[in-house]
Amino acid sequence: MAIRDHLDGLWRDEDFVEWYPRDGKPGLSPAQLATVSVLQFLLELSDRQAAEAVRCRIDFKYALGMELDDPGFHHSVLTDFRERLAEDGRADKLLDLVLEQIKVAGLVRERGRQRTDSTHILSAVRDLTRLEMVTEAMRAALEEIARQAPQELVGLVTDEWGERYGRASRLGRTPTRPKTRIKNTGDDVYLLLRYVRTYLRALWQGPQVQALRQIFLQNYWVDDRARVQRREPDEAGLPPSSTAIVSPYDLTARYSRRNDTRWKKFLAHVTETCDDDTVNIITDVTTTPATLYDIRALPAIHDRLAQRDLLPDEHLVDGGYTSIVQQDQSAREHGITLVGPVRKKRIRQSRQGNVFDRDAFTIDWERRQVVCPQGKPSREWSTPLSITPYTRVRFAKEDCGQCPVKSSSTRGDRRQLNFLPQQLYERQAAARAAQQTTPWKANYAMRAGIESTVNEFVNGHGMRQTRYRSQTKTHVQHVLTAIAVNIERVNAELATPTAERRPRTPTALQNFLDWQQIPRPTAWRTAGKS
Structure with a gap:
């Protein structure tokens, strides 16, 4: 209520003019729908609960600027409004x-x-194994075709297909006869995709059919004899997690891992x-x-x-x-x-406690040369093509081969160093010091x-x-x-x-500090600043 009292609301209907066509029957107030959508997440309400609150609660009516006898709207309107919010x-x-x-x-x-x-x-969406994902993608594609052209499935869908795809797949991680299931599912998907591509061109671009096509390519491949083979990590290969689909119902979701999460x-x-x-x-x-x-x-x-x-x-x-x-x-x-x-890059030498990491070398930017801890200058200075610019230097094999501390510097025949250009290198050093x-x-x-x-x-x-x-x-x-x-x-x-x-x-410890006249921070924002 304070938002309406002090800020006169957050938005007006004029702010949403570009979201709606200029002709047609006037709709509900988009400013009110936006406010209800926000209150819905503020109070963790479902669409039905939010619509009921608009109809019954006086605080909702005050926040929306509605008359007390206003009947409100159907809960499905909130779904339509979120669809508009998801665009552009x-x-x-x-x-x-x-x-x-x-x-x-x-x-x-x-x-x-x-x-x-x-x-x-x-x-x-629930977690699916690879077999479950292909099976669910097949079932979703069949559902999509059955809604639009059920007569086209006559003669294609057999009793075996009805048993495999007639209900949601819940095979688990250790299904019975896994190799047989994998082979049969791959053959079924390949047959359906060829059938739709040949005889049902109007349905080929359907979202679930295209999802099935992508999931099939992700998990199977077809050899020279037109046989469907399952992709294995060490053979035909699997796509990286950044592109791998994890569910046929949400093609934008991806699998990720950070530490233990x-x-x-x-x-x-x-x-x-x-x-x-x-x-x-x-x-x-x-x-x-x-x-x-x-x-x-x-x-x-x-x-x-x-x-x-x-x-x-x-x-x-x-x-x-x-x-x-x-x-x-x-x-x-x-x-x-x-x-x-x-962060400071940790290389083998620094992890083992040796001193000959990158900081142990002296860089002469004007002469484009690096001097090692033993006083030997580098022989090569280059700037390879890269998205992130960097400089590469190499020392002579003769100098490294005769060096008495070579084992503390490199395991190869000569030492090589990579570092940022001068401006970024100096900024890096200053940041690490600060x-x-x-x-x-x-x-x-x-x-x-x-x-x-x-x-x-x-x-x-x-x-x-x-x-x-x-x-x-x-x-x-x-x-x-x-x-x-x-x-x-x-x-x-x-x-x-x-x-x-x-x-x-104040807590008991804070009262004790005040009693002993010991200074203490009065807010966590100021802690450690003295």
Whole structure:
């Protein structure tokens, strides 16, 4: 209610004009549907529960600006509205409208401090073995053909097919007669695909038929004698996880693994402000495939923040988003100081405790030469073609062969070094030196707060398990969840500003420190800054 009282709502019907055709019967208010969709994720309501709340709850009617006797709408309207949100990046435009209103209220500004982290999202499809996935893809394709042209299946579908594909496949990881099942399923799929391609050209581009075709190519291959053979990792090969389909019902989901975490679906990247004495506002949420590295998502995040006029001056991220090249690019293109740990590459020599790693060599940039710890200069200096520029130097075989400490330097006939160009190399050295200082560590400690925000998304609003299939619809869920979190925070800030909130009751240890007049930090944000 405070949102409507202080901000006069988040959007108006005029903001959605481009989403609807100009002719035809007038529909429901898109501003009201957007508000209901956000409240739905704020309170974790289903479509039916949200529609019932609009009809019965007076707080919903007040937030929507509806008359008390307004009957509301059918719950299926919310599904249609989300379909519109999933088109042409409209979900991000919805977040843009909210951030504009929050900026007008003075609760968020450009060139502050922001932080980003990611978390894994589980798919809305069950885990399938390779055999189960092919069987389910076959069943889904048959269902699609049966809905559109059931007469075409007469004579093709036999009693055996009815037994294999008449119901959902639940074979488990150790089915009976696995080799026979694998062979029969592959032959059946190949027969159906050839039949549809030859006699049912109008159905060939159907989504489930195309899904079956891709899954067949992923798991089988046809030899020179037109026999279907199953792909094995050590023979015909399997596609990498970045392209491998894991379910016929969601072709965008991918399998990924990070440390001990394994999942199938996507990654969600959450960005929020973290300036002192201000409410933290979610400024961006990004949904990417599970196999995409965090650092690959960062340029798109900065581009969207630039479009919203909300670029930070400092951006706090973890090591997954950080590289010297990315730090340099962020500074040049957006004027952003990317704050994150720059890891030191660990090579064999440094892992074993020897001193002859890269830092033990002296680089002379003007003479384009490197001197080893024994005083021998390099003989070759080259810059190979690469996406990321680097310099390669090699030492002479004669010098390395006669070196008394060769075993501590290289296992080959001569030592070779790779390092970044001078500008990036010096930036790298400065970054590694800075992150060892106390002020840098105190500033970087602010990044830890994004972990609690991710926990709020996951445990407070159910973001870990996606409600929908496909990446675009999952992104709609994430954007609506981000808006819901912003509404909670803005509502609390407008009701009781941060500066007027009472501090927490001191603990027993804090009372003891005050009694002994021992200084202590009054907030976790200031811990370690003295």
